[in-house]
Amino acid sequence: MADQLVISRALLEKVLAHCKAEYPDEACGLLAGKANRAEKLYTMTNVEPSSVSYMMDPGEQFKVMKEMRANGDRMVAIYHSHPHSPAYPSPKDVSLAFYSDSFYLIVGLSKGEEPVTRAFEIVDGVVREIRIECSIDASSGDGLE
Template structure:
């Protein structure tokens, strides 16, 4: 199960709506399994069907997490025309086995937020509890 404060979920949804129709992406840093801060990342692809963290920004953010003893707790991105479920591309490219993969969809005005573990190509959905 993934537990997140309402304010963080709202920030991610606002980010996704703002970047729509392009995919939005970012992370929630965490410490000892607890979310600490949302970091909105630039989608270097600026695409409605693909995302990739800007590489220089990623290095800065990863280093700041290292310095703060944080880890990439949640990796989030939006799908803008399809459901909030990992695509084949998402599964093939998942590179943080310890992270929760949070997907949101902006295909309709309804809130669609789901979380998954992706480990060695295996996808397992988990409940999201918003506190």
């Protein structure tokens, strides 16, 4: 799998806005796109609202994944927020990481601090950090910050 997640600044801002809106509960959602390039945001309903874990609405997730396939997209990343803890996968996140082909994007929102966004791949319980390449425009390959 690729060593970096490519995402535009505008799309990342949408992820942050969703995470802030759900605070102090965890927000969750999916990023669709091509290869390692996230292009489209799907906010998902956290059906077990909590500040320490999340559970995506399974019916909603099924519908979104079907739409991604219909659009010829793949699930590039799964994101969620950590309202009170660092942007690193919790033991529960690792044990529930069923998608080894997708990146896990975590937004840490410790109060009073700038949000911290980190990306990981989680394969067979092994966590590896992935670089986030934030471009001004994800549709062009350049314009990196």
